[in-house]
Amino acid sequence: MKKLTFIGSGKIAESMILGLISSQYLKENICICSPDEKSRTTIANQYSLKNFKNNIHGMHIGDVIILAVKPNIIPTVCSEIKHIENLSNKIIISVAAGINIEKINKYIGEKNTTIVRAMPNTPVLVNQGVIGLYAKKIHTNQKKFITTLFNKIGKTFWLSHENELNGIIAVASSAPAYFFLMMESMQHAAENMGLNKEYIKELIVQTAKGSSILAEHFQDKSFEVLKQHVISKGGTTEAALNLFEKYNFKKIIEKAMRSAANKSKEIECNLN
Numbered sequence: 511m512k513k514l515t516f517i518g519s520g521k522i523a524e525s526m527i528l529g530l531i532s533s534q535y536l537k538e539n540i541c542i543c544s545p546d547e548k549s550r551t552t553i554a555n556q557y558s559l560k561n562f563k564n565n566i567h568g569m570h571i572g573d574v575i576i577l578a579v580k581p582n583i584i585p586t587v588c589s590e591i592k593h594i595e596n597l598s599n600k601i602i603i604s605v606a607a608g609i610n611i612e613k614i615n616k617y618i619g620e621k622n623t624t625i626v627r628a629m630p631n632t633p634v635l636v637n638q639g640v641i642g643l644y645a646k647k648i649h650t651n652q653k654k655f656i657t658t659l660f661n662k663i664g665k666t667f668w669l670s671h672e673n674e675l676n677g678i679i680a681v682a683s684s685a686p687a688y689f690f691l692m693m694e695s696m697q698h699a700a701e702n703m704g705l706n707k708e709y710i711k712e713l714i715v716q717t718a719k720g721s722s723i724l725a726e727h728f729q730d731k732s733f734e735v736l737k738q739h740v741i742s743k744g745g746t747t748e749a750a751l752n753l754f755e756k757y758n759f760k761k762i763i764e765k766a767m768r769s770a771a772n773k774s775k776e777i778e779c780n781l782n
């Protein structure tokens with residue numbers, strides 16, 4: 511089993527680590543590094559993980575170095591990787607939005623090493639994530655390993671072009687927040703309508719889960735068809751959907767998703 515070193519102890523690192531541990535990835539093979547004492551030690555103590563304040567200590571240990579820091583910190587952590595020996599035996603995986611492989615390679619000093627970009631989302635924590643993957647050059651056995659690793663925490667999608675990752679960010683990485691906004695809005699409305707607070711959340715979660723499973727079950731049916739199955743002419747659902755349409759719900763979603771993708775492109779342009 512390869513040794514994984516996470517650089518950064520924030521939300522996505524924790525989600526990936528928890529997902530991996532629950533899929534039986536051995537804790538002994540996971541290490542976490544971050545100057546952020548509080549989040550690092552909280553995760554490390556909870557799961558008895560090796561952890562270091564100094565990234566370089568962890569980078570030496572890992573066969574795979576996972577960069578889970580904000581995009582603006584990538585140049586800093588890459589400059590630390592520069593000093594690691596035997597880099598050609600390691601795989602570097604960056605989950606940062608908007609920093610392309612060419613830049614990562616430049617920051618690490620053009621070393622001969624495999625660099626993969628991975629774009630996960632937080633449901634990896636419960637092994638139900640989506641992970642977009644891209645590498646410019648990668649050995650078949652490394653690709654197989656990465657696929658197996660990420661399949662433990664979600665569904666993997668290898669992309670043919672790096673710029674597709676911006677779309678994955680908009681459609682999958684940022685998207686749990688869109689669904690939670692919808693759920694939060696429904697909860698708020700249900701409370702205002704006087705429903706019993708005790709069961710509102712459960713109702714909404716179960717409805718979202720049921721709808722997802724239904725969509726997965728009927729792979730061959732479009733979302734439009736599934737939606738039509740809920741609507742009866744002149745009925746309650748139609749009344750609700752007419753209102754969504756009146757306020758241009760689809761347009762709002764498209765604008766929001768374009769905004770996410772554009773932000774990723776903007777990050778790419780802003781870092782030298």
Ligand SMILES: NC(=O)c1ccc[n+]([C@@H]2O[C@H](COP(=O)([O-])OP(=O)(O)OC[C@H]3O[C@@H](n4cnc5c(N)ncnc54)[C@H](OP(=O)(O)O)[C@@H]3O)[C@@H](O)[C@H]2O)c1
Pocket residue numbers: 517518519520521522523543544545546549565578579580581583586587605606607629630631632683684
């Ligand atoms: N959150 C998501 O759903 C998601 C999904 C896909 C991709 N991503 C990508 O994942 C990356 C991290 O996102 P996040 O949401 O996990 O952010 P986050 O919660 O802010 O985590 C970033 C972590 O990196 C630490 N850090 C800062 N400087 C560091 C350094 N020099 N060395 C090592 N660690 C350092 C931070 O510590 P401090 O708090 O002390 O600064 C923090 O623990 C971003 O690039 C983002 O684009 C996130």
